[in-house]
Amino acid sequence: MSAPVSSDRPFLNRRLAAFGTTIFAEMSALAARTGSINLGQGFPDTDGPAEIAEAASRAVLTGLGNQYPPGPGVPELRTAVAAHQQRFYGLAYDPDTEVLVTAGATEAIAAALLALLEPGDEVIALEPYYDSYAACIAMAGAVRVPVTLRPYAGGFTLDLDELRAAVTPRTRLLLLNTPHNPTGTVLTREELSAVAALAVERDLLVVTDEVYEHLVFEGSHTPLAGFPGMRERTVTISSAGKTFSFTGWKVGWVTAPPELVTAVRSAKQFLTYVSSGPFQYAIAQALALPDAYYEDFRADLAAKRDLLADGLAAAGFEVYRPQGTYFITTDITPLGEKDGLAFCRALPERCGVVAIPNQVFYDDKSAGATQVRWAFCKRTDVLREAVSRLRRL
Template identity: 45%
Template structure:
């Protein structure tokens, strides 16, 4: 059946006011510039190498086994138990939430405890926590996590904990806040296949929470996407059974890549801040004399041929991030060395 629609007097499409300020993401903008200028993309956090064969083969086998129709809305059986990132504000705005940010500042991006205490009250519904943290690479310490936990228990606050980089914890042990006393029953822990297994395009993730919280998540999921790619879920279940040796090698490889990038950035003249987890490094670009992070990143891609991400997009107050940019080291070693060489040649002070 077809329907004829008159185009007379149609007004431009309207965007809900709460979403008007959200434009094309900085990742799309910088990746397009990278292609235009032939730049090495150390901006967007996707590996330029493929994921492990045993996971890809599991997806292929799932397709051959006929797992090609709708999956259950809350996940295939084999996967059951078992994403401040800039999408947070947009998704919270879609939900009509009132957002209050707690700013993490260099050099160590420590949690400002007193600011947190003054912000949380009996009216606070939930805290969104990300550790290891994108974009800074910070990992929250046991002391910081215990402080957050005690405030949540005291004020009956939920926690949404984004832990997609939990296997990329380099300098300290990752602690899930849900593992702390009194926290499992009030925490939704979110994770993803993409980062740990270099399969970002699969878009497979999961949430772990007690039944009274998963019920709401399932209802929302059912009316947004209904189901996630069926064969990819079966492959994800295989991936999560990877032996410890896989994660040991993963960490070793990423620590080598981190060293190449960090030492290279220091040699170029950046002030480099510590990154204990994720595959990101934040640096201070001000030695190079540009007005702000956006101006510097535009210069870097157009004149130097390297892409970074301006960190002001990660702040509720962009002024807080204007001196910082983020690089990623989820690239092969040759690409990282080539990017450093370009910066040494054209940027070094």
């Protein structure tokens, strides 16, 4: 039976028509169909700490969170998030008025952009960008203005002059992601200071996606909200999925001044309303894990980064060794290739490995045409097998 059609107008609204199925769905389906090792989508292939899984189980069995939790999130988690920000960064937030729990960072981003933007507002985002940024800006009716991170000296760098030039009287908001997915770039204190000064000078709001905050391999993460003049204008977003390897639980959060939290919550309440009830109690416990957990987690991923980066270099790729996240970006030009999308679609048949073409994260497709992203948040034996297969190239 066909769907009723009242006119020639497409069913999908024009703001979302350009996005289609995500590249992650396409490449994960390709991995399943070909039996390939999936280094495309960024989820671990092992679960996080058993004690945290047990805490979630206890919550379910004792009736904690099985019914709708409070709209802002359970008090235990909001208190834990505030304690985390104080513990790691010296940032004080009121758990009752300045913390909001969301269905992962993805909902936090959507709610923040839907709440804070009006149609026609301009949003500056670093490209390559996580794909939900573009979709959420479009849903808000705003205009995306990309500032491109460019390869330099084995990594990617932000041109601060280009950033400044991108700001116009219509600019409402900066959308910042550091540690940066997909490039693995971690903005320096000097770069963040310049971004902060620009935001204060031009009176801009800033939304920062900091989900990889505990995956900085050299040095440490510096939140933008800690710079002068930034706390009152910054919506800081993070989540439990990447830090504790429970990506399916979808527990994220926002920290911001009361006025900004209230605005974001106004949009969030009409998205999921609430979510992840029992898991919120477990993540409250996870955030209080000792420093040794965070240090061991980071060291394990750093070793996996090096294993895959060395293997990719040996296979002939130009490798941009990441400073953070659990992704490596490579360039396929040394292999005689020039189209990352075609390369990734053919790769499973060539050697049984799946990766993601970075060009889908760019407005300027040519800037990322030869870049391919690989996830190293997998078991060591899986990475070794992937490296072995890539030698066929």
